[in-house]
Amino acid sequence: MKVNTQSVNFVADQKLLNFVQSRMDKLDLFYDRVVRSEVYLKVENTSAKENKIAEIELHIPKDRIVVKKQCKSFEEAVDSACNSLERMLVKRKEKMRAQTL
Numbered sequence: 001m002k003v004n005t006q007s008v009n010f011v012a013d014q015k016l017l018n019f020v021q022s023r024m025d026k027l028d029l030f031y032d033r034v035v036r037s038e039v040y041l042k043v044e045n046t047s048a049k050e051n052k053i054a055e056i057e058l059h060i061p062k063d064r065i066v067v068k069k070q071c072k073s074f075e076e077a078v079d080s081a082c083n084s085l086e087r088m089l090v091k092r093k094e095k096m097r098a099q100t101l
Helices: 014-029 074-100
Strands: 002-008 036-043 052-060 063-071
Touching: 002 014, 014 036, 014 074, 036 074, 052 074, 063 074
Parallel strands: 002 036
Antiparallel strands: 036 052, 052 063
């Protein structure tokens, strides 16, 4: 899957980008028809500790799924967003199977 990662208000290091790529590649196990994904990593300017935002947009045939999570670290936010996407993709796949029966 093609993953386009954009960091807003900061420069992402290669270690973070590799983590995002590897985590997004795992989504192919749940739904293999993902065309591409956009990952936006943002830092919110607040005094709160949970100021790291990961927004993931998945493009699948005839639809688009967007998940946005805010956590203490980017790794935690990406992991949480990917867990949500996994659940959504499994549901979508089950619905498709039910329709074909």
